[in-house]
Amino acid sequence: MIKDYYQQFDPAKQYSQLLFRASKGLQSRELNDLQLQSQHHVKGIADVLMKDGDVVKGGDVVVDNTQQRATIGASSVYLQGAVHDVPTAQLAIRLDKLEVVGVWLAKSVVTELHDPALRDPAIGAHNFDEAGAARLKISGVWGLSDSLDYPDSDFFPVYQIDHGTLIVKQPPPQLDSITSALARYDRESNGGSYVVSGLNVSYRQTSATHQHFNVQEGKAHINGYEIAFNTALPVALANDPDVREVINEPSRFIANDQGKMRIDLDFAPVQRIDQVTAEVKKRTELTRGHAQTGQNTDPFDDDSVIEIMAISQNGVEYRQGIDFIFVRNHISWRDGGDKPASGTTYDVIYTYRRAVEVNADETGFWLEQHLNDAEEVLENGLIVVDYHWYMPRIDLLVLTPSGSVERIKGAPDRINPQAPLVPHQHLGLAQVHQHWGSAPPQIQNIAIEAVQMTDLALMQQQISDLYQLLAIERLRNDTTAQTPASKYGVFVDPFLDDDMRDVGLSQSGSIVDGELMLPMSADVTQLAQTQTLSLPFELEDVLVQESRTGEMKINPYMAFEPIPADVTLTPSVDHWTQTQTQWTSPITRRLTQGGGRVRRVVEHTTTERVGVRRQQAEFLRSRWVDFAISGFDSGEQLDSLLFDGIEIISEVQA
Structure with missing residues (x-):
């Protein structure tokens, strides 16, 4: 407080006016309170219209x-x-x-x-x-x-x-009150968050620490309030991919003609290769009877030995299991077997696992078979890789109510990454499909853009034109379906089907595939089931066995019943088609489309069920059926012949 300065105005007391009374002295405090009270009243009205800033x-x-x-x-x-x-x-x-x-x-x-x-x-x-x-x-x-x-x-x-x-x-x-009213109207009528113009997101470049994007100049409404960019907005986002570790990814080494193999990893892009372990075949010399291990065991120079392939000295091959055995990463010489003299060197070929150095790219690496003069990667050997890789992700770029562009990270996944949802108080600008590595991110602009009134009017006109064309087409199809024969006083039959033909008269012509042609008729003959049709042929011996060494009876003691006789019905199944029509089109159509020189094949299927009715057939057609019975031995006689439980009297021929 300033010296000699007093003021005690308190808005909480709700004093709205100073009342100066006669015979009472004027206080300096009252003059100060009068100013503060007046400013408080003005501020209450002004804050409704405007806000600070x-x-x-x-x-x-x-x-x-x-x-x-x-x-x-x-x-x-x-x-x-x-x-x-x-x-x-x-x-x-x-x-x-x-x-x-x-x-x-x-x-x-x-x-x-x-x-x-x-x-x-x-x-x-x-x-x-x-x-x-x-x-x-x-x-x-x-x-x-x-x-x-x-x-x-x-x-x-x-x-x-x-x-x-x-x-x-x-x-x-x-004016803040008017702006708030317009914002409320915009939210209720248009949703409140949309792009008026511009604001398309594009990718620029990627540095070691950031990804750089560019937001086009434009204007947007967020929750009814306007945000405008007079120039393009550069956006720098942290380059922070999600990294996942893969341990012991296996593959088999198969060298090409150049003696190397390309190994493509299962997941890419690769951040770093932690370790590549391979099965290596090594040729080296060991000394018999190492001083630290005694006289019967010799240690290997390497760990993780898998298998001893060969041991030799001056052309002498030592046998595994007889002369030596492999135990605890040592060569153990057996008593009674051949062994090199103590203190002498011998050649050993063995396989073991070791880490190899590779130069990897984003998807994998090349592996040379020959590592050095004494070592090479074992053919069809197991290669195990430990590495880290960048998981794909879909990020979301949004425009906040304060006018800044922010990123919302998506959920990374190996196969199907999910994009985050747009928060209610933000405007979604674009989805950034992150693939990392050297591949640039894919930008998908998702901002909802306002449609101008001119575009709406043009769209409405196009819809009206479309409805008019559809109505004309419907009228045309309806007219064609109802009266296809009468056009401008001329009788026209498009030969689509038999609908335009006189049902009361027998029709001698046939309509097939839009053409009027002479009818075809055919007599269908039922072939015997046992009859085989083929082109003329002559049998030729391909495989002949003319020699035999002996014979024996298959059933010398008649332990089985005799094989029953074979009965063949000709025909065994009866198929027939009843066509009740006076037109020859259906039969001609089948014959035309089913054989001969086919000029055109048209397939049109329409299935329509209007009702189902079942009834017993009053009469079945009668036809002759031949019975062929074979397989009787001499002395066997036919006593009776039944068909469906009915005794049949027939003439039996031997």
Whole structure:
């Protein structure tokens, strides 16, 4: 509190007016409370229309990326219930982050000690040149939110400069109440979040630490409030892929003609190869009777020995299991078997597992068979790889209500990564399909774009034209279906089917595939089931066995019943088709499409069930059936012949 300055105005007490009474002295506190009360009333009305940081006049911003500075023109800004004049300023900005530009508002008390003009200027008065009331000075300057040059000041954000691009949230001046009403109307009628124009996302490049994208200049509405970009907005996102480890991925080594093999890993792109272990065949020399192991065992120079392939000395081959055995990564010489003399060297060929050095790319590596003069990768040997790889992911780029572009990471997966959902308070701009490695990400713009009234009118006209064409086509098809024969007084039959023919007369012509032709008739003869039809042929001996060594009876003691006789019915199955029509088209169509020189094959199938009725056939047709019975031995006689339980009297021929 300033010396000799008193004020006790409290809005919570709800005092709306000062009532000065006669014969009561005037207090300086009452004059101070009168000012604060008046300012409180004005601020309550002004805050309904505007909010802190609204630019009422001026405030043009020019961003110079070359000089890395921003110039803000002189302006009038609404702050704390009053409009304050802020002079022009130039600010040094950074292009690698989001800069918040606003007004630093400072308050100070000025007395006659700071400004002599505040003394009483009334010449001749008893209070001439005496001190009077002090003044409260409120001044604002443009500055950055992280600036330390304005102590004892309050900061009010106004603009945002994202990586050198000015984000215009709404053009000045804006009345907050009207803006809120328009935003509510926009949300209820249009959904509130959509792109008016531009704001397409494109990929630029990838550095060691960041991925760089570009958002096209444009305008959008988020929850009804406008956000505009006068220039393209660069966006830098951290290059942070999800890494997964694969342990012991197996493969078999099969060398090509150049003595190497390309091994493509199951998952790519590869971040790094941790270890490649291969089965290696090695040829080396060992000394018999090592001093540290005694006289019967010799250790290998390598660990993880799998198998001893051969041991020899001066052309003498030693036998495994007889002369030596392999136990605990040692050669154990057996008593009673041949062995090299103590202290002499001998040749050993064995296989063991070892780590090999490879030069890997994003998908795999080449492996040479010959590692050095004494070692080579075993053919069809097991190769085991431990590595880390980048998992695919679908990220989401959204525009926030504050005008910044942010990334929402998706859920990575080996096969089917899932994209995140767009939050309710954000506007989705694009989905970034991350494949990592040298492959650039795929950008899929998903922003909902507003449709202009001219486009809606054109779309409505196209829909009307489509409905009109559909109606004309329906009328044309309906007319063709109902009266296809009568067109302009001429009788026309398109020969599609027999619908236009006179049902009361026998038709001698046939309609097949849109053509009127002479009918065809055929006599169908039932072939015997046992009859075989073929082209004329002569039998030729291909395999002949003319020699035999002996014979024996298959059933010398008649332990089985005799084989029953074979009965053959000709025909065994009776098929027939009843066609009750006076037209020859169906039969001709079958014959035309089923054989001969086929000029055209048309297949059209229509299935329509209008009803089902079942009844017993009153009569079955009669036909002759031949019985052929074979397999009787001599002396066997036919006693009776039954067909479906009915005795048949027939003439039996031997």
